Amino acid sequence: IDSYDDRGILIMAGLLEKDVRLIMQRKQMLLLFVVIAVVLGFSQDGTFILGYLSFCAAIVMVSTISYDELDHGYEFLMTLPITAKIYVKEKYLFCIGGAVIAWLFAAILYFVSKMIHGETFSFLDELPVAFIFLPIILLMLSILIPFHLKYGMEKSRIILALLAGIIVAAVYFMKNLIDGNPKISTAINSVNDEVVTIILFALGIFVTLISYFISSRIMEKKEF
Numbered sequence: 712i713d714s715y716d717d718r719g720i721l722i723m724a725g726l727l728e729k730d731v732r733l734i735m736q737r738k739q740m741l742l743l744f745v746v747i748a749v750v751l752g753f754s755q756d757g758t759f760i761l762g763y764l765s766f767c768a769a770i771v772m773v774s775t776i777s778y779d780e781l782d783h784g785y786e787f788l789m790t791l792p793i794t795a796k797i798y799v800k801e802k803y804l805f806c807i808g809g810a811v812i813a814w815l816f817a818a819i820l821y822f823v824s825k826m827i828h829g830e831t832f833s834f835l836d837e838l839p840v841a842f843i844f845l846p847i848i849l850l851m852l853s854i855l856i857p858f859h860l861k862y863g864m865e866k867s868r869i870i871l872a873l874l875a876g877i878i879v880a881a882v883y884f885m886k887n888l889i890d891g892n893p894k895i896s897t898a899i900n901s902v903n904d905e906v907v908t909i910i911l912f913a914l915g916i917f918v919t920l921i922s923y924f925i926s927s928r929i930m931e932k933k934e935f
Contacts, residue, residue, distance in 0.1 A: 722793055726801040730775045734809075741771070748817060753824050760824070761817045761844045768813030769852055772806040776859040785933065795930035802856060803923055810848045839908045846908070846915030853915075853922035860929045 734741065748764040779785060788798065818841045822834070 718792065722791075722797055723801050723804070726793070726798065727805055730772075730801075730805045733775050733778050734771065737771070744768075744771075745816075748820065753820070753827060758821065758840060758844070760820055761814065761841055762847075764817040764820075765810055765814040765844055765848050766851065769806060769810040769848055769855065772809040773852065773855045773859055775805070776802065776856070777863070780863060795933070796927050799860075799923065799926045799930050802926070803852070803919070806852050806856060807849065807919075810852065811845065814844060814848065839905050843908050843911060846911035849915035849919050853918045857922055857926045857929060860926050 744764065744767050748760060748767075751760050751763060779788065821841060822837070825837075
């Protein structure tokens with residue numbers, strides 16, 4: 712193969728296959744996630760299943776970075792015709808693609824569950840509610856991937872736990888602020904779901920691009 716682009720596609724495909732094989736080594740855990748998702752999807756009302764399965768999948772996908780670190784895995788990968796940018800690009804493609812597939816499965820369970828429970832609903836009205844989880848997943852991956860690349864599995868757990876605490880505190884503060892101010896609450900309720908989804912998608916894509924460039928710089932500065 713003479714074309715650089717063709718070589719890049721083959722390298723990307725090889726990295727994707729590697730990560731898929733790493734994930735398939737944890738088939739029992741994946742099967743458990745699916746079983747729990749199905750049970751929750753049919754036993755609970757609401758959108759919990761959309762967030763649960765998508766977020767679990769995102770965490771599992773990002774965990775492949777830790778496997779690459781084990782036993783001098785980075786050093787071995789970089790002896791192959793793989794650059795830091797190709798590696799990072801593949802990670803974002805793999806993690807986002809895997810999370811989106813999980814979201815699709817969760818969305819199917821969500822709508823099927825509503826039909827089984829005999830709920831009357833409109834797909835057009837429910838789609839923005841389902842879609843709103845996709846940019847949230849993008850934001851989550853935009854934080855997880857560079858943290859894992861920079862600090863590794865153990866350190867990133869501590870940092871992410873602190874970050875999660877800050878997010879929870881911020882959400883709690885905002886909720887109290889909104890509940891205590893009827894004007895803010897009315898203004899938020901007047902914004903339709905489609906506008907919120909579009910804004911979140913734009914924010915998610917923007918943050919993902921920034922995260923990608925940060926992750927590329929992190930990998931380029933690593934010594935192998």
